[in-house]
Amino acid sequence: MEVFIVNLIAATFRVSTPILLAAIGETYSERAGILNLGIEGIMFFGAFIGFIVADKSGSLWLGLLVAILSGVIAGLLMSLLTVTLGVNQHVSGLGITLLLTGLSLFGFRLVYGGRSTPPAIPSFQPVNPFPNVPFLNTITQQYLLTYITFLVIVPLAWFIMYRTRFGLHIRAVGENPESVDAAGINVYLTRYIVLAIGGGLMAAGGAFLSLAQLGSFTHGIISGRGWVAIAIVIFGNWSPVKVMWGALIFGGTFALQLRLQAMGLQLPIPYETFLALPYIVTIIALVIAGRNASYPAALLKPYRREG
Amino acid sequence: MTENTEEKRLRFVKTDNPPFWVKPLIPILALVGTFILTSGLIMMANANPFEAYYYFLLAPLGNKVSILEILVKSTPLIITGVAVTYAFSTGYYNIGAEGQLYAGAIAGTWIGMSAHGMPSFVALPLMILGGFAAGVAWALIPALLKVKLAVDEVVTTLLMNSIMAYIVSAILNGPWRDPNSGWPQSPEIAPSAVFFKLVPRSRLNFGFLVAVALVLILWFVMNRSTFGLKMRAVGLGKPAAKFAGIKVNRTILIAALISGGIAGIAGVAEVAGIHFHLISEISPGYGYTGVIIATLGSLNAFGVGLAAVFFGLVDTGAQTLGRALGVPVYLGEVTQATMLLVALGMLLLQRYRIRRM
Numbered sequence: 001m002e003v004f005i006v007n008l009i010a011a012t013f014r015v016s017t018p019i020l021l022a023a024i025g026e027t028y029s030e031r032a033g034i035l036n037l038g039i040e041g042i043m044f045f046g047a048f049i050g051f052i053v054a055d056k057s058g059s060l061w062l063g064l065l066v067a068i069l070s071g072v073i074a075g076l077l078m079s080l081l082t083v084t085l086g087v088n089q090h091v092s093g094l095g096i097t098l099l100l101t102g103l104s105l106f107g108f109r110l111v112y113g114g115r116s117t118p119p120a121i122p123s124f125q126p127v128n129p130f131p132n133v134p135f136l137n138t139i140t141q142q143y144l145l146t147y148i149t150f151l152v153i154v155p156l157a158w159f160i161m162y163r164t165r166f167g168l169h170i171r172a173v174g175e176n177p178e179s180v181d182a183a184g185i186n187v188y189l190t191r192y193i194v195l196a197i198g199g200g201l202m203a204a205g206g207a208f209l210s211l212a213q214l215g216s217f218t219h220g221i222i223s224g225r226g227w228v229a230i231a232i233v234i235f236g237n238w239s240p241v242k243v244m245w246g247a248l249i250f251g252g253t254f255a256l257q258l259r260l261q262a263m264g265l266q267l268p269i270p271y272e273t274f275l276a277l278p279y280i281v282t283i284i285a286l287v288i289a290g291r292n293a294s295y296p297a298a299l300l301k302p303y304r305r306e307g
Numbered sequence: 308m309t310e311n312t313e314e315k316r317l318r319f320v321k322t323d324n325p326p327f328w329v330k331p332l333i334p335i336l337a338l339v340g341t342f343i344l345t346s347g348l349i350m351m352a353n354a355n356p357f358e359a360y361y362y363f364l365l366a367p368l369g370n371k372v373s374i375l376e377i378l379v380k381s382t383p384l385i386i387t388g389v390a391v392t393y394a395f396s397t398g399y400y401n402i403g404a405e406g407q408l409y410a411g412a413i414a415g416t417w418i419g420m421s422a423h424g425m426p427s428f429v430a431l432p433l434m435i436l437g438g439f440a441a442g443v444a445w446a447l448i449p450a451l452l453k454v455k456l457a458v459d460e461v462v463t464t465l466l467m468n469s470i471m472a473y474i475v476s477a478i479l480n481g482p483w484r485d486p487n488s489g490w491p492q493s494p495e496i497a498p499s500a501v502f503f504k505l506v507p508r509s510r511l512n513f514g515f516l517v518a519v520a521l522v523l524i525l526w527f528v529m530n531r532s533t534f535g536l537k538m539r540a541v542g543l544g545k546p547a548a549k550f551a552g553i554k555v556n557r558t559i560l561i562a563a564l565i566s567g568g569i570a571g572i573a574g575v576a577e578v579a580g581i582h583f584h585l586i587s588e589i590s591p592g593y594g595y596t597g598v599i600i601a602t603l604g605s606l607n608a609f610g611v612g613l614a615a616v617f618f619g620l621v622d623t624g625a626q627t628l629g630r631a632l633g634v635p636v637y638l639g640e641v642t643q644a645t646m647l648l649v650a651l652g653m654l655l656l657q658r659y660r661i662r663r664m
Contacts, residue, residue, distance in 0.1 A: 035461065037402075077648075087651045090400050090461055091602045094595050095647040102640030103348075109635035110352055224469050231466055270477035279466045283448075286458045295459065 006138040008255055013139070014213065015258075016251030017146045018043070018205040023229035023236070023243050024157050025201030029075075031161065031238055032194040033174040033298035034082055037093025039202050040226030041100030042074045046203025047210040048104035051217040052111060055121050060211050064145075067207035068200040074100060075199020079192040086302035097226075108217060123215030143212045145204075150244070153201070157240035170194055174296035177303040187303050202226070231282035237294060250278040333653045340649040345642050352634040362631045363624040363638070373623055375509040381619025382580070383408075383590065385518040386573035387597025388604060388611040389525050390442075394566035395598075396529065396606050398542040399559050403449060403464025404570040405594025406471035410445035411438030411571025413478065415578045416585040419496025430500040434575050435517065442571020443564045445471065450563035454556040460563070468594065475587050483585065493585040502580040514576030519612075521569060526608035538562050570594060599647045618643055 022043055029036040036042075046067040054063030074096060081092040112119055128141045161167040169190050172180045177187045205225070210217045228250060236243030257274035260267065346356035367373040387404045394401035414437040422430040449463035479491035487494075502513035529535040540548040541558045549555050577589045600618060604610030625639030 037465075081648065081651060085652055085654070087654065088602070090402060091598060091647070092651065094402070094598050095644050095651070098592075098595065098599065098640060099644030099648065102637050102644055106348060106635045106637035106641055109637060224472070227465055227469055230462060234462055270481055272473035272477040272480075276470045276473040279470045283452075283463055283466055286463065287452060287456060300461075 002135060003138075004259070006135045008252070008259055010139045010141060011255035011258065012248060012252045013142055013146055013150070014251075015254050016247040017143070017149050018208045018213070019225050019229050019232065019250060020244060020247035021149055021153065021205035021208065022202045022226060023232045023247055024153055024240055025071075025198035025205070026229050026233045027157065027198075027236070027238055027240055027243055028170065028194045028201070029198040030233060030299055031174045031296055032170045032191050033177065033296055033301065033303070034078070034191060034195055035089050035093065035230075035300055036075075036078055036195065036198060036202075037090055037230070038074060038078050038096030038100070038199075039093070039229055040222060040224070041097030042071050042199050042202040043206035043209075043226050044097075044222045045074060045100035045104050046071050046206030047221045048108060048206075048217055049203070050207030051121065051210040052107065054211055055119065060121075060124055063211055064204065064207050067203045067211075071199040071201070071203025071206075072196045073199070074203070075195040075197070076192065078199065079195040082302060083188050083191045083195070086304055089300050089302075105219070118216045118218050120216045121211075124212040143208070145208050145212055154240050154244045161240060171296075174298050177298050177301075181303075181305065187305075191303075202229075205229070228278060231279060235282045235285050238296065249281075253277050333650065337646055337650040337653050340653075341642060341646045344645050344649070345638065348638060348641060349634060352632070352638075354628075354632040354634050359628055359632055359634060362628040363642075364620065366627050366631075367620055367623045372509070373627065375506055375511045377616065377619040377623045378515050379510045379512075379581070379619075380622045381616045382514045382518045383573045383577055383593045384596055384600055384615035384618050385612055386521055386576060387570055387593045388600035388615045389518075389521045389608070390566045390569035390573065391597040391601040392525060392566075392604070392606050392608070392611050393528075393538070393562050393569065395601055396542045397538040397559055397562035398545070399450070399453065399563045399566070400461045401446070401449075401464050401563060401566045402461055402598060403446065403467050403567070403594070404573075404597045405590060405592065406464070406468035407442040407445045407567040407570035408574040408577075408590050408594050409471045409475050410441040410567075410574065412574030412578050412585055412589050413475065414438050414441035414571065415575030416483075416493050416496060419500035419579060420494055422497040422500040425497065425499055427499045427503065430497065431502065431513065431579070434500060434579055435572055438571040438575030439568035440571070442574070443568040445571070446564055446567020450560050450567070453563070454560050472587070475585070479585065479587060485584070491587065495584045496579065500579060501583060502576065510581065512580040514580035517572065517576060518615075521572070522608050522612040525611070529608060534558075534561070570597070573597075596643070599643065603647060603650055 022039055026036060026039055049070045050063040050067035053066040054060045057063070078092060078096055081087045082089050124143050124145065126141045127144050127147070128137060130137050130140045161170065169180070169185050172185065173187050173190045181187050206222060209221050214221065232243055232246035232250060236246040253274050257271050261271050342356070342360065349356045349359040367377060387408065390404050390407070391401060415434045418434045418437045419430070422433075445467060449460050449467060452458035452463055453460045476491070479493060483493040485492050485494045505511045505513065505515060529539070537548070537553045537558045540551060540553055541555050545555050573593060574589065578585060582589060596618065600614045601611055604612070604614040621642050622639050625636045625642070628634050628638065629636040
């Protein structure tokens, strides 16, 4: 039983990592008033770019870096559409998801052809700060990226958001762009920067899957994880730390379901129930919050400086 | 961005009366822009862009088989495009057509599997009604949450898609798993429940007629009915619509449910016209593409129909191109997305003019 539990906890951190990275990226974007539905495509693109660069250059870190850069560029494209041109955010986001999914599949087919087994690369190896402590060592056996995500990315997001002037600007831009503009803060530039950071984090989440967890790239590599991240951001009330808890709850249910399936346990309910649970919980959370859900006030509203 | 600069610089100035030549120019410029942006990819695949575009957009129009295939491929896109248009026109952002489509596919398959011995003229309408009802039911939760509790519909409809994907998976791995097949797929529907062919030895079927009918109905509702007027009024602005005595929430609720129901019909059409059983890959994202088509068609019935047929052409052409020059078929998706993004950018031309000031 102890073994089952420590394995479950270890898997929870692993499974949560890509979703948490993307969700923190989405948190930045939404805090500044932009719902980025490009998230699913940006994760997919990040997974693809990371994989192909790592495969061709032999460097996993270079793969990760280029993947993050590609996410930054995707974020800037989203900014161009929604911030500069003021285009409907849902349509732009879905368009970007379609574009990046198509581009990744196109590129993958071009480079690797239509082979039936996906090519594999030697992936990132887990690290372990406590290799000799029983039980704990199972949990601490994690990828460096998982450590970075939980110990750097999340605290940093919290710090930036609540303890820096820039974070204040981000939140103000998402709440009341008119008065922020009047106060001399550049609404457009703030949103551009935030979407770029967000895109980079989303792509990093995708690259984690191809470079660490799988060591490969498949068509189903993201399979809706971006949409989960969107749900988690709302569930976490746009706060980085709560978003982290949301990602862990999702990762936990997902890992539990995987373990139970692997054990061949016959459950009275289909295992898909576990998978659907985080979505259902998020909808219920939205219902409970109802009118009081603290959406950033300017979310979905393009800011136009007329006159 | 900075104000009070002395020098004159180019600026976008909002205009309510774009010059007459701007509107027809937009699709042409979008097409040219898309061509330029995608040629790079075509050249990466070692093909000549001009030759590639011949196979891509012209060759499929040159023979009967592929013209029929274009209509087959456009059928689900027309239907989801129409579905999304009802919702978006009313300012209800239904991103859930994908899930609603699958809800309709489940209902359609269920009726189709039980239709043994039932004549087609009973089975077909029953399946369409059943698919509509299932789509309505799946759209009901987010729609009620929107009008009763003001819960944002974009997120809830999106989440409902994922939940539906798991429901389909649970059904196919559980009660409906065809014992004769190694794949998670349902047993086939009854022969009398299969949509009849419009042209023998092609895949074009009754579903296309349903799609065309839905376009005509959309046009009628939007342009000739009081309800259409109400929907558009709500879409243009809720306070003004309320002031004009329109029951805003009621209008949104009905539009959202019609939207879901029609998306459900798309699922029925795919099951009864193409696959003949339920599989989890019935839609490669038709619900999401519906949003794009509704946007490109400017929420206008015939615009939506045209955009969907054009996307059908792109999908068919991508296959022709793949066979002829070995360019990966995913160029189709890239082209559709590029076209959308370029067209969105072009809207700027219509709403703004560049001026030196």
